[in-house]
Amino acid sequence: MLKSNISIIIADDHPMMLKGLEQELEQAGYSILATAKNGASAIELITENPPSVAFLDIEMPFLNGFEVVKRLKELNLKTRYVIMSYHKEKGFVMQARKVGVHGYLLKEDSITEIEQCIEQVIQGNNYYSKSFKEDFELQTEKEMRKIALLTPSERTIIRLVSQEKTSQEICDVLSISKRTVDKHRTNIIAKLELEPVSNTLLDWIRSHKEIVLGL
Incomplete structure (x- = not known):
């Protein structure tokens, strides 16, 4: 053309x-x-x-x-x-x-x-x-593949965690039990391949705030 x-x-x-x-x-x-x-x-x-x-x-x-x-x-x-x-x-x-x-x-x-x-x-x-280096591109694609595994409910949990709401506050907002919230957190951490340690999900969210805004 x-x-x-x-x-x-x-x-x-x-x-x-x-x-x-x-x-x-x-x-x-x-x-x-x-x-x-x-x-x-x-x-x-x-x-x-x-x-x-x-x-x-x-x-x-x-x-x-x-x-x-x-x-x-x-x-x-x-x-x-x-x-x-x-x-x-x-x-x-x-x-x-x-x-x-x-x-x-x-x-x-x-x-x-x-x-x-x-x-x-x-x-x-x-x-x-x-x-953008090749390894950076590969890492980006890898992160996007992991994010694609999240269910709508899990994405909602991430958005609420990004607002630094506690598990109890998330329970109140979504009208679900703490056990359900904890299960969602566990599944999210596994899908994102994060270490199952304290604040691991919140740390990930803070490092990927631009992505969380689009969830």
Whole structure:
């Protein structure tokens, strides 16, 4: 596909990053439809005129990049979604996978890699920055496989534990017995392959807060 036929919308609340990426892509020959400075504007622009590719920052006013993708995915647009961020922590990458983004680039990546990403996502493939080491990618996939084993009830328990509620408080909220709560905790710890020691689940939750927010 010709670059001029690939339309793009960019959303980023950092003016310099937004302008810099827009200029680089225009100079490379792509068609820039619009830019947005917050998540709400991004949804409006993409819905009104769906681009081939939407580049989204994670941390934006009103709605973050992940929330934008989740809402737009419900519309079944043909747009391919690429996150661009400074965050390379595994929690952010796993959250990106969970919401179904098609690409994840770091803001430090070169225009060459950005173009490689565009080419791949347009062809229907997923693309993650080469800055992510292979072992990191494997670890991310492993964590996502474990999370996929959790039942809806177990995910609810994790959300409540993330709010630092005690077992008794969880019992009261869900109207279940402490024995049932303890059983859920045991199953969750086993599925996540955690050590069965005190606070192990809460420690895991604190290390994967971005994932827990999406459960």
